[in-house]
Amino acid sequence: MKFDILDVISTADKKREIPVTTEMSEVSVSGGRFPITDIKPFSICLTNDNNKQLLISGDTTLDVVVPCDRCLSDVDVTLRIAIDRKVMLADGHVQFAEDEENTFLEEHELDVDRLIYDEILVNWPTKVLCKDDCKGICPVCGQNLNQQDCGCDRQVIDPRMAKFQDIFNEFKEV
Numbered sequence: 678m679k680f681d682i683l684d685v686i687s688t689a690d691k692k693r694e695i696p697v698t699t700e701m702s703e704v705s706v707s708g709g710r711f712p713i714t715d716i717k718p719f720s721i722c723l724t725n726d727n728n729k730q731l732l733i734s735g736d737t738t739l740d741v742v743v744p745c746d747r748c749l750s751d752v753d754v755t756l757r758i759a760i761d762r763k764v765m766l767a768d769g770h771v772q773f774a775e776d777e778e779n780t781f782l783e784e785h786e787l788d789v790d791r792l793i794y795d796e797i798l799v800n801w802p803t804k805v806l807c808k809d810d811c812k813g814i815c816p817v818c819g820q821n822l823n824q825q826d827c828g829c830d831r832q833v834i835d836p837r838m839a840k841f842q843d844i845f846n847e848f849k850e851v
């Protein structure tokens with residue numbers, strides 16, 4: 678979703694609020710694709726601060742479905758999306774420092790989906806478990822051990838091995 682915000686960029690102390698209802702349906706993070714089930718409608722607030730900087734803010738939550746790291750069953754994860762960006766202004770234009778990455782603003786077009794995506798990356802959970810004591814999958818037969826025990830001999834699997842199992846699952850997803 679892109680918006681022309683030339684009016685705010687070029688007018689000192691102008692404020693504008695943009696209602697956002699985005700249609701992002703999935704998100705790609707480190708090789709995986711995850712369905713987005715809900716994004717609460719919210720507003721992006723733009724403020725031209727004395728022609729010196731442009732303030733961009735917005736706050737919402739987003740629900741995404743991520744597989745459990747151990748048993749791969751679907752887990753609903755709610756991410757807080759707190760957008761809070763500043764862009765320098767000079768002579769009525771946006772100005773990025775050379776080392777600054779500008780992905781969400783092209784000339785005077787604001788890419789709201791990109792702003793949201795940047796926040797998703799920042800807030801992405803490092804570990805997702807369906808429950809703290811998820812038993813994972815039997816490494817011998819593949820049975821989800823939360824549902825039932827398969828009776829396989831898994832004696833070699835101690836807690837340190839369970840960690841390997843997590844890593845193994847991560848590899849499988851890529």
Ligand SMILES: [Zn+2]
Nearest residue numbers: 745748807811
């Ligand atoms: Zn699990």
Ligand SMILES: [Zn+2]
Nearest residue numbers: 815818827829
């Ligand atoms: Zn088994």
